[in-house]
Amino acid sequence: xxxxxxxxxxxxxxxxxxxxxxxxxxxxxxxxxxxxxxxxxxxxxxxxxxxxxxxxxxxxxxxxxxxxxxxxxxx
Numbered sequence: 001x002x003x004x005x006x007x008x009x010x011x012x013x014x015x016x017x018x019x020x021x022x023x024x025x026x027x028x029x030x031x032x033x034x035x036x037x038x039x040x041x042x043x044x045x046x047x048x049x050x051x052x053x054x055x056x057x058x059x060x061x062x063x064x065x066x067x068x069x070x071x072x073x074x075x
Contacts, residue, residue: 025033060068
């Protein structure tokens with residue numbers, strides 16, 4: 001395109017989207033983040049499971065029952 005004076009128009013710059021200098025995580029970084037998140041979720045589940053077991057044993061003992069041990073089911 002040309003201006004009325006005959007000179008070519010300057011190229012239009014894309015608008016600044018605010019991500020200049022932004023740093024993105026590499027694939028390795030994302031894998032490390034997701035592995036850490038998965039490990040935290042698994043460890044959190046195991047911790048909660050153990051706390052539930054302890055709470056049930058305490059409830060049984062506070063009820064003055066004598067058979068509060070873990071019950072093994074024969075197969």
